[in-house]
Amino acid sequence: TRDQIPAANKLVGVENGKKSAGAGSSSTDAGAAKPATAASKSTGATSSRPAVPGSIDEYFVPASKGFSEAASAANLPAGLSAKGLVYKAALLLQAEVRYLSRQYNLENSKKIAAILESTGSGLVKWENNTIAALDLQKLESQPMPNSQFHPVPGWLGDAKKTADIQKDFLEWIYRTGSIKLKSNAVLKVYAAPDMTQADFHTHCTDAANEMMSAELEKVTSTIDSKISTLQRKIDAQELDVKAAQNAVNQRNLESLATGGSALLGMLTGRKRSLSSTMSKVRMTEAAKDKRLAEEQDLEAFNDQMKELLLQKEKAVKSVTEKWSEVVAKTSEISIKPAKSDIFSELYGVGWLPYYLTDNAGSQVEIPAY
Structure with a gap:
């Protein structure tokens, strides 16, 4: 020097x-x-x-x-x-x-x-x-x-x-x-000769994350749309089930109220009271049947939701694994x-x-x- x-x-x-x-x-x-x-x-x-x-x-x-x-x-x-x-x-x-x-x-x-x-x-x-x-x-x-x-x-x-x-x-x-360049052809990432392996991996990971995000948005957008539509159906169906349950409760109260009248009618021979009671019973059973149908519909919707969420989970996992593998696919290019x-x-x-x-x-x- x-x-x-x-x-x-x-x-x-x-x-x-x-x-x-x-x-x-x-x-x-x-x-x-x-x-x-x-x-x-x-x-x-x-x-x-x-x-x-x-x-x-x-x-x-x-x-x-x-x-x-x-x-x-x-x-x-x-x-x-x-x-x-x-x-x-x-x-x-x-x-x-x-x-x-x-x-x-x-x-x-x-x-x-x-x-x-x-x-x-x-x-x-x-x-x-x-x-x-x-x-x-x-x-x-x-x-x-x-x-x-x-x-x-x-x-x-x-x-x-x-x-x-x-x-x-x-x-x-x-x-x-x-000179040898580290390369990832899929990601179009190429390292300068003086770039460390750690920095090259970081560049590849950043590029893969960007591409993965774009693909995830594309893959999940359709499923998310279906999930949103189904969730609205579930919300409405839960209201229907609640309304059906309220109807059953109302019929049960009416049945209790008319039960006493029916018993008195049997003792006094009043046929109209007995007939009215039988009608109330049928209406209560109908309300219960409707509640059951509404609950079954809600259960079906919930099953569909589980299936859609599983589909989304699998899709996300598949895309994530794909781009993780892409990050590892590196080679050397001679210039x-x-x-x-x-x-x-x-x-x-x-x-x-x-x-x-x-x-x-x-x-x-x-x-x-």
Whole structure:
């Protein structure tokens, strides 16, 4: 970091380094970074900065690690001290990849960076050379004062070779730069690459609840209409039952009142009183029959209501279970970038800083970045 650079300057006997005016870009991690940590013996370094053939740009990577951190990462014993700073030249590359899709409501980007110190004898395995994306504003245009330099490898001066390597880097990104999106096709919910599983599940649940509510309203509206109609019939029928019961009560009172007259008529031989009593009895029985019929109708309506409520319960359960299952139906979609959406933003010789230190009688170099 910038705070650590003055510390590195002090280690090599100066107070301030020079800062470049390079273009900036926001940085993001380019997958799992592979930081340099191994120590190596120092050989062939000079205090003169070697010229890089051709017109390729040059950048100085800042010493972002303090010496103690770098020594610990290189598994060196405690108590060592820095004897200076030495630079090694490598090819520095970085590209921004954009992922755009209206279908999946996707607008995302990431940066992929790589450092190539040697071309080897075959194809470059870029997955072994990627690093965390670089903040271009932190790259320097000048080395730290009093630094040493290793010779520039010959292949870095071959413009055609380095251009071919850059092309291969961009092609590798195109071939392997796909990202995975969590998807629920039924709900049309698609997660951004950085969305957590918990957030994705929440989005799916919210979408399912909205769709479920719409379906429940549609499914239950017909049943609710039938329930409302039937409830009005039940309310009216309860009044009919109550009226029939009142009629029975009235007839019972009349029967009691005429019962005494009938008994007196039998004793006195008055046939009219007896006939009137028999008529009252028939009317009472008729009232009871009507009450029974009204009660049976009410019971039938109540049975119908139970059936409708059961139908509604089953319908609600079916719809709820359906959308619960839909929430769980997720998959992954692979999104491959278009070549036109891969932009090179860094290509040049990168001078990598290494601390010099003495260990077990030998001068060794440990990565300072």
